[in-house]
Amino acid sequence: MKPRIKVNNLWKEYGDQVVLERINLEVPAGEFCTIVGASGCGKTTFLRLLLGEEAPTRGQILLDGAPLPAEPGPDRGIVFQRYSVFPHLTVLRNVMLGLELRAAPLMGRLFGSARREAREQARQMLDAVGLGQSLDKYPDALSGGMQQRLALAQSLVMQPEILLLDEPFGALDPGIRADMHQLVRKLWRENDLTVFMITHDLKEGFSLGTRLLVFDKLRHDPQAPQAYGAGITYDLPVERAGQRELAEIAAEVAESEALMSSEACSVEQSKNRGMNP
């Protein structure tokens, strides 16, 4: 079977700063990948590359065997940590928006029976994420968890093949987070999705998906921290990973986090020294 996503020797650099290096990955359809790693290790950059918001410096990403389009599109849905929903539209209209945009290129709006159909479809999607009671509210009146439910419904109504989640529950309370985990797993199964989810919460990363990807730097140069980028240090199926392995990963991520913040400090210091000779 052809992989849904195939990443060939991917590099991403900004100027002389290498963010990602030598990323190779094959992800079959239906996989639920959680991505963990220290902050600043390129997780979000990787997601942006998958989204098409940024282009790789070297290497390529293939989607169903064809090069990934160079800009975001309806085949890849996204939910960010914040600002994923439109504040000027009610809950129902937020979900109808994608359907309207796809069907009405000029006006971006539907009328008559087409509108009723889109409304019905949006309503079903909202029922599925548990927002059936809040159709006419504006996002401002929703809690953080409900806004993320809305953002999920808004993406999934387009029936994307791939769903990208950028720390979607990072701003939520732990109790609500558990509900959201169940919801995401349910939506993933029901909608036949391939999911990539970045998380800062290691426990979330170790338990939620089917496959765990750990991003970390493979090489360090204390004199020039920006010279080497991060790669994938662990790539393992979640259910087969043992407790010992997970503990090991957690320790490494913490260590890398500490290392990176001290490196950031030393870069700052050398910059400051450079400014005051």
Place this chain on the structure above:
Amino acid sequence: MKRFINRHPSRGTALFLGLLPFVLLVVLYAVASDVRLTENPNDKLLPSFTTLGETIHRLAFEPSKRSGDIELWVDTWASLRRLGEGVGAAALIGLVFGVGLGALPLVRAGLAPFVASLSLIPPLALLPILFIVFGLEELSKVVLIVFGIAPVIVRSLQQRVQELPREQLIKAQTLAASTWQIILRVILPQVLPRLIDAVRLSLGAAWLFLIAAEAVAATEGLGYRIFLVRRYLAMDVILPYVAWITLLAYVSDLGLKQLSRLLFPWYHGKEGQA
């Protein structure tokens, strides 16, 4: 005793405190006017309330002996039309260019430096040119207003568009939106209330340019009248006109605010809904 920063007035107290400066001003005026008039009954600088009342009645309700028109309404209509046309045109220009500059990097690269330079030209310095090019009639006054406030509105809207979270624009693209659809359904509805804000803020400047243009060349208008009767030291006309202009400005500002609340409940946050 609570700290002063923690002490909030009740509704009644707030109303009283709000009215107090107005009342004080009126009392102060009445006293000063009385003092001057007892000294010299022909004093024109601070006319009594009776004189003011008579003049207002003459201006607002009696046809002028010279033209047969009721001056206040003719002036008001002429000024409001110029102001409306100028502000309307400036708002339209502001919307089109503001959204274009904010949403499309190519347009921004081409036009932003030009607009920034334009906005630095003092509009009043252009007034002679406008009179030469567009004549002394209505058009030059309207163009002065447009020229005076459009650049500010353009830049303000451009900024508002650029402040929209990147996430929203990406999200719209993942919902299959084209550039045109993003402008139509994501950007435009979100900057319309901000357009109203920008217009409200530039109304003061619009009045300034209107009155300046009317003072230089006009045959009717609120600014024209004030500068006309200045020669006769007719404070009994000038003061009511200034108060009237202030009232018009206040009402138009309030009207725009209410319009925004009515049209864009989501923009006014939680207060706008239950």
